[in-house]
Amino acid sequence: MIAIPLEDRIGLQDLMTAYCYAVDKLDDVAGLLSLFTPDAVLDFTAIGLPLMHGHGEIKAFFDRVFADMSHHSHYISNFRPIRYDGASGAMTAYVVGLGRAKDGNTVEVNVQYTFDAVKTGSGWLCTRYSMFAMMPLPGSLAEIHG
Incomplete structure (x- = not known):
């Protein structure tokens, strides 16, 4: 386990939770972008979605997602720090x-x-966000977000 002060652990958890809330709102891309550095990288390639560099590409992706979706609900748990300096x-x-x-x-x-x-x-900002599937992915993921 990585040694990390409780305040920073909670700060990182809050950043990840804030992302889930922002994505679930489906109407505030600017608020979502405020969680990322301007040069942030989002790497969704492990789930068949794009690699995005910077606010411009991230905004374009989420503009499409938000326009296509009527509902989102994300549940986040099992937080584990893996690096801290x-x-x-x-x-x-x-x-x-x-x-x-x-x-x-x-x-x-x-x-x-x-x-x-x-x-x-003013707190923690994401510089790189990636994900991988823990269970087989449905074909509808590419249909909706691809």
Whole structure:
């Protein structure tokens, strides 16, 4: 187990939880982007979705996702710090994600998120976010978000 002060552990957990809340709102891409550094990388390639660099590409992806979805619900647990040096850190968590597209298509994924983050004067910001599937992925994932 990685030694990490409780305040920073909670800060990293709060960052990951804030991401889930932002994604579930489906209407505030700017709020979602505020959780990431301007040059952040989102790597969703392990689940068949794109690799994104920077706010512009991240915004374009989530603009499409939010436009296509009627409902999102993400449940995050099993937080585990995997790296920490005082100025930066990384944490993993298990996530069950549910969604319903406006066309009625549904998706359920069981994935592990990894957030690499830097500590700023106002809290933690994600620099790299990746995920991999912990259970087989449904075909509807690519249909909805691909």
